[in-house]
Amino acid sequence: MNVDAKAPKKQKIQIDNAPGKKRKRSASLDVRKARAGWIFILPFLIGFVLIYLPIIFDSIKYSFHEIKILVGGGYELEWVGWKNYSDAILVDTSFVTTLVSGLKQLILDIPSIVLFSLFVAIILNQKIAGRAAFRAIFFIPVILTTGLISDIDAGNTMNEYMGNAEGIDDGSGQESAATEIVSVMDVERLFSNMMIGTEIVEYVVSLVNNIFNIINRCGVQMLIFLSGLQSISPAIYESCSIDGASGWETFWKITLPMVSPMILVNSIYTVIDAFTSADNQVMAYISTVYEEANGNVLSSAMSWMYFLVVILIIAAVAGILGSFVFYQRRD
């Protein structure tokens, strides 16, 4: 193990001092601590080497193969080279379009989720009546609206039905245009004179209509921002207010730089979370491909391509935001 790197050096000095005598000397504290460190991370290391790496390797391998499951309890692989990849791009009609629209959605989602969670975290960090209750409510989605429940909610006609107080429903549960929180037409009329372009208006309208989704996906980010806000020393705010800074100035000069590392972490987390969640359209498409023919290798090829694209996005986000991040120098 590489942790013993320091040990031979010390042994050598010892030999110089007393030649011919071999004495066992217990390792220094640093070396012993390093060894203990290896023991602590051992479970993860074993899992990574023995289970995770083979899985990753297999997944890449499968994406180049055709799989046939044998009757006796085994399977056969047939090498097909890049065929799965080219099939995904060229033969499958909807993969590329799904990928492009999914990525567009992802890029639009990042700022809205990060800004919304920052905003809510700042409000939840201030003194307000019933703060504890609000916090408890805001963290409900993190814990409860995951997996199965978001599955149930995804096709839930009940919410729209009950949320819609007027209009006679025929019982089919079909969502009518009137049930949307903000009618696109109204807002467009409102903003049409402001010359800000229809794309922005549509973006804002889609944000308002998806507020439930956004809130649901903000939980962990909110927690991270909240902990970041609380690590800012109150003394800084105090000296600011003594110097006569307004709340607005304090936000831009103190709060924002201090939470900028958290903005980076959260942006990356949002990307990861959005793209690993089962309800994003690309993932949904990949899993339908997987289920179509049980164990379709096409899905492996697709998800590896998707993974590469998202890694590029993460790198881009980290690169862009990384240059704006302010790290407080610790003494």
Added chain:
Amino acid sequence: MTSPTIKKETKNKIRVEFERTPLLERLKAKFINLYTVKRVVWYLFRFLLLLGISYVILFPFFTKISSSFMSPEDFVDVTVRLIPRHPTLDTYKAVIVDNKYFEALLNTFILSLTCGLIQTFICCFVGYGFAKFKFKFNDLLFLLVIFTMVVPHATLQLSLFMEFRYFDVLGIVNFLGGGVIDSVKILESTSINMINTNAPLYILSFTGLGFKNGLFIFLMRQFFKGIPDELEESAYLDGSGVFRTFFSIIIPLSVTMMITVFMFSFCWQWTDNFYTELFYTTSGDILLPDIIKVPKSLDTNYAGQALYTSAIRNTCGILILFPLIILYLFGQRYIVQGIERSGITG
């Protein structure tokens, strides 16, 4: 200004009345100015915003609860929206009896509790290793943790299934089963089939590879980084070993954080449908995802079918969430505290 009038005088006390501005004017000066108005408006705005968002969060739960009590007639009655006219428990009864709710509950409880406990402990252990010990490749190995977080498990769907359908570590099982040398045949087959058992999830938990375990390790590492080194150094000086220090000093300190991580892992395992669909086929034990279906005894074939089916699904959701809601009511303050103390910094 007139001199103050003496109101009452005793031997060593004197009460004097000054001329003061009237109370109304004083209050006016205090409260009707831009600063106060701005603060009140901001306070109200904040409060209303939080209320609104809370409503958005809680509304689905409310619809779930109210629709689960509705009888079939209520779904075709257009005058019934939020409050059932003919409250009934039939939906609950049907789901509990027909879909074997309690059996699923017990199975899922055992699974989630075991996974939650293992994951909490392992992530605590690994996180401590990454936070407090300097060894070669520390940062590089931590990047691997992040890597396991970044690769979506759906990417690995097929190979995860294959790994545990034909489970084998370093070819040992294959060797014992006679896959390499024919004369050595201790086991029946050349691989272990773990599908339909809890083993795959336990193994993933034990090695810190379970659902979002990368995040847990990250949270734990940040938390331990916030604990001052001097604490452990003084323990070492007193002759305590690394592990004793960990178990008798660090663990008691990190109970809040551990409860947070436990709640995350327990609840996420509880509502998980990715792994349960992957590792359990229909012939296996009944778990909570299996109960989401229309019970046989309920007749949904009428005008309000879409809504009624949706209500039944929501009832299943309520039944699934019920234990978690109780857990959350007790545990939510630990989550908030735990995260607050972790002091995550980039």
